[in-house]
Amino acid sequence: MALHFTSEQRLDDGVLERAFTLGGIPGILWTPASAPAPMPLILLGNTPLGLDKMYPRLAARARQAAADGFAAATIELPGSGKRPRWAAAEQARADLRRTLEAGEPVSDEIIDALTIPLVDAAVPEWQSTLDALLSLPEIGGPVGYSGGVISIGVRLAAVEPRIVAAAFFAGSFVPRATFEEARGITIPLHVLLQWDDESNDRRAALDLFDAFGSKEKSLHANMGGHTGVPQSAGDAVAQFFTRHLK
Amino acid sequence: MALHFTSEQRLDDGVLERAFTLGGIPGILWTPASAPAPMPLILLGNTPLGLDKMYPRLAARARQAAADGFAAATIELPGSGKRPRWAAAEQARADLRRTLEAGEPVSDEIIDALTIPLVDAAVPEWQSTLDALLSLPEIGGPVGYSGGVISIGVRLAAVEPRIVAAAFFAGSFVPRATFEEARGITIPLHVLLQWDDESNDRRAALDLFDAFGSKEKSLHANMGGHTGVPQSAGDAVAQFFTRHLK
Numbered sequence: 001m002a003l004h005f006t007s008e009q010r011l012d013d014g015v016l017e018r019a020f021t022l023g024g025i026p027g028i029l030w031t032p033a034s035a036p037a038p039m040p041l042i043l044l045g046n047t048p049l050g051l052d053k054m055y056p057r058l059a060a061r062a063r064q065a066a067a068d069g070f071a072a073a074t075i076e077l078p079g080s081g082k083r084p085r086w087a088a089a090e091q092a093r094a095d096l097r098r099t100l101e102a103g104e105p106v107s108d109e110i111i112d113a114l115t116i117p118l119v120d121a122a123v124p125e126w127q128s129t130l131d132a133l134l135s136l137p138e139i140g141g142p143v144g145y146s147g148g149v150i151s152i153g154v155r156l157a158a159v160e161p162r163i164v165a166a167a168f169f170a171g172s173f174v175p176r177a178t179f180e181e182a183r184g185i186t187i188p189l190h191v192l193l194q195w196d197d198e199s200n201d202r203r204a205a206l207d208l209f210d211a212f213g214s215k216e217k218s219l220h221a222n223m224g225g226h227t228g229v230p231q232s233a234g235d236a237v238a239q240f241f242t243r244h245l246k
Numbered sequence: 247m248a249l250h251f252t253s254e255q256r257l258d259d260g261v262l263e264r265a266f267t268l269g270g271i272p273g274i275l276w277t278p279a280s281a282p283a284p285m286p287l288i289l290l291g292n293t294p295l296g297l298d299k300m301y302p303r304l305a306a307r308a309r310q311a312a313a314d315g316f317a318a319a320t321i322e323l324p325g326s327g328k329r330p331r332w333a334a335a336e337q338a339r340a341d342l343r344r345t346l347e348a349g350e351p352v353s354d355e356i357i358d359a360l361t362i363p364l365v366d367a368a369v370p371e372w373q374s375t376l377d378a379l380l381s382l383p384e385i386g387g388p389v390g391y392s393g394g395v396i397s398i399g400v401r402l403a404a405v406e407p408r409i410v411a412a413a414f415f416a417g418s419f420v421p422r423a424t425f426e427e428a429r430g431i432t433i434p435l436h437v438l439l440q441w442d443d444e445s446n447d448r449r450a451a452l453d454l455f456d457a458f459g460s461k462e463k464s465l466h467a468n469m470g471g472h473t474g475v476p477q478s479a480g481d482a483v484a485q486f487f488t489r490h491l492k
Contacts, residue, residue: 195455195456195463195465206452209441209467210441214469215469216469216476217441217468217469218466218467218468218469218476218478218479219441219465219466219467220464220465220466220467221455221464221465221466221467222463222464223460223461223462223463223464230462230464232464232485232486232489233464235485236482239478239481240478243478
């Protein structure tokens with residue numbers, strides 16, 4: 001399947017931003033104004049908030065990647081943005097909301113229902129997207145993965161051999177299955193944790209870090225709440241990818 | 247009290263290394279070949295291993311500091327190196343060895359005996375050393391503290407207002423008192439933890455990080471065992487001091 005570019009714009013730092021579709025899946029590809037082709041690629045994980053809401057954060061990460069000489073790309077997750085509604089996912093989110101409003105603990109069943117079908121559907125889509133991106137003459141790899149829903153990133157890093165380094169943002173509600181998949185990962189990893197983020201399960205994040213099978217892994221914990229990731233933390237992720245993708 | 251310089255040598259990167267004594271306490275001051283005076287200063291924490299054994303690590307940190315435009319200095323701890331033997335400290339270490347050899351858990355009493363008298367004696371010495379260093383025309387501050395015995399660094403950071411940023415290396419055997427002093431610290435902090443260091447109490451290190459009162463604090467955990475701190479971790483400490491001392 002080939003990418004169909006649907007629009008493009010040149011950002012003020014020279015980065016070329018192109019919207020695409022791949023078999024109905026919307027995505028965005030960013031490439032630096034001038035970098036030797038073929039260039040390395042960072043896959044930027046997305047979240048169920050959708051491309052429109054995530055755009056500022058994704059574009060900022062893409063610009064950093066471009067400044068370091070990497071292409072960057074993201075896709076819309078199943079059921080998000082303008083993609084068809086996904087009844088099972090909406091049911092799981094409604095169950096979660098009801099549980100949280102009732103002040104009850106979130107059960108493993110709800111966590112699994114919220115996460116596993118999404119991972120099952122999204123990971124093959126990321127792999128097809130990677131196939132299509134690597135067929136472009138300007139993109140040659142190596143390939144890294146960064147951010148988004150941690151369970152998607154963990155499985156992708158475990159099953160996709162072309163991904164050679166990954167950065168994860170610790171979040172909430174990690175299914176048991178993700179811990180098992182984490183043990184099978186051996187590539188270099190960088191994990192970001194917002195220590196005072198009340199939507200994080202910090203204990204689970206630290207246990208997940210411990211579970212990763214990689215010999216080379218780092219955890220960077222900072223303060224600042226859910227969205228207050230300090231600039232130095234983003235710089236450290238950029239340095240991680242420069243070490244492993246160049 | 248004034249510093250008495252006892253010897254000096256110019257290192258191959260131009261850094262000037264001067265040995266000194268201050269009222270019987272041996273120390274070393276490193277200054278960059280060329281930096282605008284008066285320059286900032288990083289106090290490099292030492293350990294009971296002593297200046298001779300710690301020299302390679304301390305000199306490496308000092309050269310990094312010099313490359314960033316900072317002076318760096320360290321002193322010998324009470325009872326270490328060529329300083330007079332300290333019977334109570336030796337007794338505490340003998341008790342620790344006996345406990346470890348017997349496979350028994352290390353009691354709070356032994357941890358306290360090992361640490362608190364050393365902190366009580368060392369912190370005023372570091373403060374006197376800082377007084378003397380700041381009286382040199384080439385050193386003006388700001389002042390940071392980095393490494394060494396974590397309980398010494400925690401108390402120093404809590405009581406010495408001239409220290410504006412501190413980096414700690416998580417170690418073992420942290421007394422209860424250190425946790426209380428940690429709550430009173432408000433300056434920016436950077437904590438390094440070797441995740442797979444078997445001589446660390448990882449749980450205690452994470453709890454201590456949580457206890458620090460600072461709004462701005464980071465924990466960087468890496469693999470590599472006790473002495474295998476990756477270069478990227480040292481770079482992050484250097485970037486931390488550049489952010490806060492310049």
